[in-house]
Amino acid sequence: MDxxxxxxxxxxxxxxxxxxxxxxxxxxxxxxxxxKSVLITIGGSFCATLTSYSMKDFxxxxxxxxxxxxxxxxxxxELIVKIIDLSNxxxxxxxxxxxxxxxxxxxxxxxxxxxxxVDGTDPELVRAIMETELVSIEGRHKKTIGFWExxxxxxxxxxxxxxxxxxxxxxxxxxxxSTIGPSMSVALITxxxxxxxxxxxxxxxxNKLKNNNNDEMMTKEVMIEGLLSIQAGENPRVIEEKLKSxxxxxxxxxxxxxxxxxx
Numbered sequence: 001m002d003x004x005x006x007x008x009x010x011x012x013x014x015x016x017x018x019x020x021x022x023x024x025x026x027x028x029x030x031x032x033x034x035x036k037s038v039l040i041t042i043g044g045s046f047c048a049t050l051t052s053y054s055m056k057d058f059x060x061x062x063x064x065x066x067x068x069x070x071x072x073x074x075x076x077x078e079l080i081v082k083i084i085d086l087s088n089x090x091x092x093x094x095x096x097x098x099x100x101x102x103x104x105x106x107x108x109x110x111x112x113x114x115x116x117x118v119d120g121t122d123p124e125l126v127r128a129i130m131e132t133e134l135v136s137i138e139g140r141h142k143k144t145i146g147f148w149e150x151x152x153x154x155x156x157x158x159x160x161x162x163x164x165x166x167x168x169x170x171x172x173x174x175x176x177x178s179t180i181g182p183s184m185s186v187a188l189i190t191x192x193x194x195x196x197x198x199x200x201x202x203x204x205x206x207n208k209l210k211n212n213n214n215d216e217m218m219t220k221e222v223m224i225e226g227l228l229s230i231q232a233g234e235n236p237r238v239i240e241e242k243l244k245s246x247x248x249x250x251x252x253x254x255x256x257x258x259x260x261x262x263x
Contacts, residue, residue, distance in 0.1 A: 159194020
């Protein structure tokens, strides 16, 4: 469970509620509830997004919200140690020995690369195949990110549409001056809903998915470079130093066994 995402969203709405009720009490919250504004802003935003995507992509986009609640299972330093271990095995027993080692791997991308190497595939072809899959993975991620960015863009726009509807209704009924203030307040609620939808939920979700995508792309690039280095027969210590360049200085301590070559 990714506590950062949960805490960020919960604390954000708590702070907004506190700002509303301070000095005026809980009854002030009643002013910020309006079903017509919900229908126009939330309903309009999601329906316009549905128009922009196929039904399958729309449903997949909604399901992707759960991704920000999961802790990413990416550990690049640990992956580098694993690649160094594989390089030691290949250096000692040959590339064919990696086929057995691949059966214990959970990562399908890394396993695919190892099997390509074991099959004697040309290094340039290995790189081309792996990078093509990398591009495909990133393309799927960008489609999901774009889904949330679309809602984030449409939310404030539909909020403004709701405000315009409210203003039109208000201006068409100016006989009673006492209703102008409340009517204006209701009209502005739709703008608030649109801004909250975009900046409380959709844009943060898109940003989180972008960060997760960047981390995954870097991890897979480490896999590609590591596998090609193993195929080229490079020294495990050289491979370690090459792969550690992907990490920040604080993450480059892989442990005593990370770069030691088997005797």
